[in-house]
Amino acid sequence: MLRLTLAQMRRSLGRLIAAGVAILLGSAFVTATLTAGDVIERGGYDAMTALYGDADLIVFPSPDATPSDTLAAARGTAGVTTADALVISWVSFESGRRSSNEGVIPVPSDPSLASLDVVQGRAPASHGEVALPAASAERLGVGVGDTIRVSWTVWPTYSAEDVAEATGDVDTSPEPEPEPTEKTADVTLVGIVEDPSGAWASYGGAGLATLDAVVEWSGVSTLDEMAVGEVLVAVDGDVDPVRAELAERLDRDEVLTRDEAAARSVESYGAGNFLVMMVLGFAAVALLVAALVIANTFQVIVAQRTRMLALLRCVGARRGQLRASVLLEACILGVVAGVAGVLTGLGLAQGMLSVLSRVQTGVPLPPAVQPTLRNILVPVLVAVVVTVGAALLPARAATRVSPVAALRPADAPTVRARPGRVRLVLSMLLTVGGFAALAGGVALARAGTGIDSMLPLGIGVLGGGTSFVGLLVGSPLWVPRIVSSVGRPIASISTSARLAAANTLRNPRRTSATSTALVIGVTLVVMMSTGAISAQESLAREMDExxxxxxxxxxxxxxxxxxxxxxxxxxxxxxxxxxxxxxxxxxxxxxxxxxxxxxxxxxxxxxxxxxxxxxxxxxxxxxxxxxxxxxxxxxxxxxxxxxxxxxxxxxxxxxxxxxxxxxxxxxxxxxxxxxxxxxxxxxxxxxxxxxxxxxxxxxxxxxxAAQRQGNEEIIDIVLAIVIGLLGVAVVIALIGVANTLSLSVIERRRESATLRAVGLSRRGLRWMLATEGMLIAGVGALIGTVLGLLYGWAGAATVFGPLGDVHLSVPWAHLGAVLAVALLAGLVASALPARAAARTPPVAALGVD
Structure with missing residues (x-):
């Protein structure tokens, strides 16, 4: 059966290419997403480790030990070369009438613990010296060697008698509470620092001063009175025994390596994982659309092979062998397309990384992607599972071919199974129930007060997803009717148009599957566009108010x-x-x-x-x-x-x-x-x-206005990224349109020859297929546009309902672009099939296969 399967694949190579391209795009999407996730995770690690410099061990603070005790324990441990506390103080620097608030950290006692680089001058060595970032020095209008004034607040300290008085343990006469005092001093700017890895970017940058100066400028007397973070430890030699001894001396397990500490910090934010999960969601959409295209492809391939499958049954092939042959073909296609998708995805990830490394110079990025075994195997496995899963129903249909079918010298039958009542009932329940939940989420959001902000959103997402699934389940029931309604006025244009409109209804299930693939992509694109623009205008009105x-x-x-x-x-x-x-x-x-x-x-x-x-x-x-x-x-x-x-x-x-x-x-x-x-x-x-x-x-x-513009730019960037990701699904769906037309040409080969024989010109035949392609693509885009407007408005109303009335904002430019692209793609998709149909001589096409 393997040799027979390979022979069948060679014979159907042209038909399998479109399905292979669809699954290639989906697996490339998954590969690029997983690789980007690794880059995001590594970037988060690098940002956190930049804060720790090149420290070998990180000791997290504990309420049971003061910073001084921790530092003493670390410095007294064998193998430790130095240990510093991670601390920052906020002060104000003034030069003339200009001022700048700046975070200042101590000069590290060892260069390996440094998170800032001195790029001009030198590091501070005495109490009256400071080094600042270039932007701060420019803002103050000073350079290396200039004198600037530093001001800070000294907070009052409370003695034991003060505490006793506050708790009521002693009875003393009331005295005025001590107030904080402002102090100033002149310091010399001795250096300019740079934060190469963005370690202090979230603090707006940082400068350098001696530890004594940082403590004094914090308004306290000792290091123990400050808000001290981690203690950074540099080790000479093997880290593990030093770590074990230090953990024992401190009697705690909060002694981590640099990567472990970074992982802990990254996981506490979880932003990278959320971003990866979001993009993987778009990859799932692309794979769903690819599955529809593949299922449609295999369904028609099996129908085209009806005579051959029946002959195999006549010579002794069992049903299980035929089913295994179809699934093996799908598995081989999935492996080949999946591997090609992995290579494509790695190439895309490397290209994006190269661009970002040039644009985002302040963000630490690796020079090249580093593919892991997971990032290679998972996309291939997903491609195989999706392809084989999409071929299950066609494989089942292959086992139903009877040997008697081999004796019928007719065209390959089309799949005309009518949707059953179970599908109708299930579709109605999901659709009606989903829309009811969606409306309930909008109503709860508009009610606003006293409601958990995530509750309306959760109900809305659940309702929207359920109703959309219901619409997809029932698509064979209503998509052909819409195609028929749109096709009636088109049919009056010409004979080619009338034939094209009739052809779209000859196989309602296949037309429905092809249009549904495009509906999914267009719905999501229009939904995001409508929701973003509606949200943008709602936020603009809110900010105007x-x-x-x-x-x-x-x-x-x-x-x-x-x-x-x-x-x-x-x-x-x-x-x-x-x-x-x-x-x-x-x-x-x-x-x-x-x-x-x-x-x-x-x-x-x-x-x-x-x-x-x-x-x-x-x-x-x-x-x-x-x-x-x-x-x-x-x-x-x-x-x-x-x-x-x-x-x-x-x-x-x-x-x-x-x-x-x-x-x-x-x-x-x-x-x-x-x-x-x-x-x-x-x-x-x-x-x-x-x-x-x-x-x-x-x-x-x-x-x-600047704040509003900043919000709008963020929304525009996110919208562009999302539409770009969802555009992959639209491209796959359009490949499905081309695939359907190609298979339709092969399936109706004798019919096309008959039309040529009775007088239809080659140009008329080409226009018939072009009209059919544009009709399928146009109806899919139109349905997706309507659903996208509905879901986009509902999403914006759910998210921004508590802010006030959210009006439907129609992104006319985006809608026009989507419809134009769909019609143009339908026209382009028909070019090769139409050319093949027109070049086939009527006499050759009328022959029986």
Whole structure:
């Protein structure tokens, strides 16, 4: 049977290529994902080990031992060359009118424990020296050898008598509590440091100072009073005996190697694993679509081999042998395509790694992928399992071929099994129940208060997944009907179009399977696109309400804003409106304080929030919702107290009309610029331009537009990545369309010859197949678009429902692109099959196989 199976595969090589490409893409996806997961995990390890330098052992803190005791025990252990405590202090450096808050860590006692590199000058050696990152030195406008001022806070310490007094053990007269004091000192910048592996990136960088200076700048007297992290230990020689002795001396098991400590830290975050699991989910989608394509391919291959299988039964082949032959063919295809997919996936991973290593220079990345046995075997095993699983039903159909079928000189039969009632009932239960759960998740999310935020999301995901599975189960029931409905108006165009519309309905199950593969990919693409854009607009409205002014420029000195500054800001590109406004602090009756900006009703157009702008134009002030509830008049206090007409909104600040500000006695000196940006403006670049233009330390800048743009960029990046991943599933589905058309040409070979014989031209035959391909692809894309819009809106409503109303935002550009690509792909997929059908002479095609 092996020789026969290989011969059959050679004869059906053209038919198996499309299925092989589908499973190749799926296994390549899995390979690239697993390899990327290893890179993410290794990158997390490297980031954590960078914090530890080249320490051989890491001792985690314990409440039973002080840092001094741990250091003494480590340094007294045989084989230990040095030990340092991992500690950081926060101080403020000043140079002239410029200042910078900086984390400072001690200079390591051994270079092997260093996490920072001194790239200019030298490391601090005395109490009055410091080394800073290049960005901090540039911000302060200083260089190596310059003097800067450091300021820190000294916190009061409490004696035993203080503790006894606090607990009521002694009765003393009350005295004023000691307050923290601010101290300053001049230090010399002796070096510039660099963080090559991003060890302190989450802290915004770090500088170097001596241990005594770091302790003093922490505002305490000794190291034991600081928040000390791990103790880093350098070992001379074999690590294991030193580790065992140190663990025994400290009487604890928290003595780990560098990799063990890094693994512990990475697992505590779990971000890398989550990312890998998310991408593997997309790989599963791609494999599901590939399984549909493969099942369709083998189903028709078995149908095409009906006569040969029947002849094999006539000469003595058993049913089990025929079933084993089909499954062996699937297994060989899975192995070959899986191995090719592994090679492709490794190549893709290496290409992405090369690109990222050039772009993300601050992120530690390995120079090359390091394939493991797991990353090679798992994708091949998955490819084989999916391929063999997809071939199970066709193999079962092969065993039903009777020997009598060999005596019928007719075209290979098509698969016309009608969906049964069990499928109908199961599909209805899953679909109706799933949509009910999805609606329930949306309703719970919109209810908001008093509900666990994960509950609506969990119900929504479960309901959406269940309803989608129900739709897929019932697809043979409704997809052919939709194809028929769309095909009717197309059939009136020409004879070729009428034949194409009829051909799509000749085998409803195969048409349904092909369209369903495309439906899955398109639904997920449109769902993510719709959900992301709806979420983007909902977040934008929320940010407009919370921060109704695009850009605020506030003079913190209290001096009036000069007209020249306002004119300069107005002249910048991207600035639409600039209003000079008063500002002040206001309180409600409960004493809640808020910053307030005064907006003349004539200048209300500077406000981005349309509801707030309309209220100000009508003479009503805008205050935070927590201030007033549903009331329209509120007692507000500034210099004076007065009742004012208000509109409660979700804003962080108050917006007062000029009449309300006058009644409250707010200073008439305009200290603030309210700036509205033009549509499509780069808010971040505009903010930088304003900061460069108004180079004054007394100016404070706040840009809601820049925050909104940052959120939108993050969503756009994530959306692009997700659509790119899901695009693999769409490509596989389109391969399925091409596969279906190719098999359809072979299956209808004699029919096509008959059409040619009665007068249908080659061009007409090609257009018939092109119309058929575009009809199948177009209907699949159309169904996927509708479902994607529905699921995308429901997902956005579930996630962002507590924030307010979420309106359906239609990504017209994405929808147009999806439909255009589907139709074009259907046309392209028909090119080779149509060419093969048109080139076959009618006389040769009419011969009996």
């Amino acid at each position: 919370r921060g109704p002014v695009d850009l605020l420029v506030v003079d913190s000195s209290g001096e009036a804003m000069s007209k020249a500054v306002a004119d300069d800001v107005t002249s910048l590109d991207g600035v639409e409106t600039v209003v000079v406004a008063r500002a002040g602090l206001v309180l409600n009756a409960e004493g809640r304080e808020r910053q307030a900006y005064v907006v003349d009703p004539a200048d209300a157009h500077v406000i981005r929030d349309e509801v707030a702008a309309d209220a100000l134009a009508a003479g009503r002030s805008v205050v935070p919702e927590g201030w007033s509830g549903p009331v329209s008049t509120l007692e507000v206090t500034a210099q004076d107290t007065a009742p004012i007409e208000v509109l409660p909104r979700g804003t962080k600040t108050a917006l007062l009309t000029t009449d309300a500000a006058d009644a409250l006695g707010i200073d008439r000196a305009p200290t603030t610029l309210l700036v509205r940006l033009s549509g499509g403006t780069d808010a971040i670049e505009t903010l930088r331009a304003v900061q460069d233009l108004v180079a004054d330390d007394t100016m404070h800048f706040e840009s809601t």
